Amino acid sequence: MKVTVDDEKCCAAGTCVMVAPEVFDQREEDGIVILLDPTPAAELHDAVRECVQVCPAGAIQVSEDA
């Protein structure tokens, strides 16, 4: 799985950090998403897929075949 984020779309809600703190964080200065791990381990894949769906700005994408 390969994760990408669109920091222009990100609205800084931090929903992803609450669901998958191993993969996402927020910048101190403006709360915009930081991608900690673009190729998360298999046991995190379900959580990351949930992040894609619950992100209130649609700012997270995954491609499964990478």
Next chain:
Amino acid sequence: MSAGRSAPSGVLVVGASAAGLSTAEALRRKGFRGGLTVLGAEPHQPYDRPPLSKQVLSGAWEPDRALLRRPDQLSSLDASFVLGDAAVSLDAEARTVHTASGRVLRADAIVVATGLRPRTFAGQDGLAGVHPLRTLDDAAALRSALTAASRVVVVGDGVLGTEIAATARAMGASVTLAGPQSAPLESQFGPLIARQLAALHADRGVDLRLGAGVTGLGEQDGHVTGVHLATGEVLPADVVVVAFGSAPATDWLAGSGLKVDNGVVCDSSCRAADGIYAVGDVARWHHDGLGALLRLENRTNATEQAGHVASAILGENRPYTPVPYFWTDQFDVKIQVYGVLSADAEVTVVEGDMAQGRFVARYRRGGVTTGVLGWRMPKQTRMRRQEVVDVFQDSRSGGTS
């Protein structure tokens, strides 16, 4: 995870926006393999509303960027999207929906996700220059009006009105904000923070004409000419934005057998009747933590509640007890709110500094923290969410956060 024993064989979701789409996605994510139909009144693919008053209105984004999902993501859902056709009636007992074009849709479970409709002035329809903002089409119409406007009046001193005023002003328009409160959002934020918001708007050149109710619109030859205040004053305008609240879109539920009272009334797991659920802005459910009916009009609730409704459809009956959350962008200031604020709360700045334009404020009532508000400090505010969780937990069940 596999769907529970009581999983229905077919689900119909009425409303194809944030809450409706999220419900469909959550059903699939939780293992539902049955038939899934999503019915939507608008012709567009599901899109997101928060950007409509921000990047889409300002022109920073092409409207397409507000689409919630790419076409391949939608097709991988294996759901049938019936768009551009509105539900006109529901028979809750027979679990049947009739649509404007004459379709008859039946399902074992039906989810009501029809959101809100903006409130309007009597006689506003058909009056040129008057704009609501709820849909993508509204945003396109308002954007083109703003680019040619000479005087804009935004009626409504809540989140939406202030956000539109900020975006319009940043686009270079001459903007007046009108509403009954003495400072924007005062009834929610309280005087201290509301005054800071007023100062921000004034500083950026928005003309604040607050503290007077708006009684109606002036018109000439079918075009709006201004806004009438209760004081007798008239604010001249060639574009008027109407943003003084919305009502749940429940007209189509008349005679359905459902209880409708400021939204679709639901039990604590968002069930309105056997096999019927409501989600998002339209749903008024029993929040067990607060011990009261609650209806939220914000973006993260649409998705969070959708996950809950999907579980309930699949036979898992847990009470839905979220910590409310919303954000708003006012010029370059991002405001985040967790929990519930009130005008009479005791407000303390617990991080940062108001004078520096970066802070987190804590709201307390009767010695209990009920909310936190962040001003240009999203991460720091989220890290204090935990401080308000207790208020929203059901003390009887020790519910989850």
